[in-house]
Amino acid sequence: MSDIWDLFQHLFNPKWIFLYFGNTxxxxxLIIVFAETGFFIGFFLPGDSLLFTAGIFGENLCKNFYNVPFFVIILIVSIVAILGNIQGYWLGYKSGKLLYKKNDSFFFKKKHLILAKLFYNKYKTTALIMSRFLPIFRSFAPIVAGAIRVDFKKFMVYNIVGALVWTFSIMLAGHYLDKSFPELKNHLEWIILLIVLTTTLPIIFRLKKKKKALI
Structure with a gap:
């Protein structure tokens, strides 16, 4: 049991994933990126930090994947992120109303769905781009879009733009920062924590205030 728990903890350490699994x-x-954007259970997965770390270990990824250019690696990740959002959209389209009646569990919290809906109502379809950079919202925004029947063509435009901006900006940031500051790998945990706190907390606080005002 302890071995399973240790493995579960390691999955939240992106650096460990790239050092331990090597070729795989x-x-x-790709699996984590798809799961995080395609299913509501993905909200706890380390999307941003994993992409940033992937940028740092970009050269290793290229060597282990037929020596393709790093640009191709990012493009593949972008495509998977697009497919994940499509899955999330159809999940919301088919069962969105039922999710509001679903009981809370370890993988599903109704409050996250409500926050994502408030976020979507505030920023409309541009929320699909902004949510890419925000944990929780990244998983629930496409589900909300599907649940409220956003036009699929319009959804796809923002889905594609959001996926490309998200993957290219974060992975390239990690890639070039590592080239400029090789010691970055030694302080990765603190950098990731800072990124998550500065991007997520302000919006969560604002949306929670708005939620209380509506009650």
């Missing part, structure tokens, strides 16, 4: 790290990256 890229596959794990």
């Amino acid at each position: 790290a890229f596959l794990i990256l």
Whole structure:
């Protein structure tokens, strides 16, 4: 049991994934990106930090994947992120109303769905781009879009733009920062924590205030 718990904890350490899994790290990256954007259970997965770390270990990823250029690696991740959002959209389209009646569990929290809806109502379809950079919202925004029947063509435009901006900006940031500051790998946990706190907390606080005002 302790071994399973240790493995679960390690999955939240992106650096460990790339160092331990080697050749299969890229596959794990793709699975996590798809799960995080395609299913509501993905809200706890380390999307941003994983992409940033993937940028740092970009050269290793290229070597382990037929020596393709780093640009191709990012493009593949972008495509998977697009497909994940499509899955999330159809999940919301088919069962969105039922999710509001679903009981809370370890993988599903109704409050996250409500926050995502408030976020979507505030920023409309541009929320699909902004949510890419925000944990929780990244998982629930496409589900909300599907639940409220956003036009699929319009959804796809923002889905594609959001996926490309998200993957290219974060992975390239990690890639070039590592080239400029090689010691970055030694302080990765603190950098990731700072990124998450500065991007997520302000919006969560604002939306929670708005939620209380509506009650």
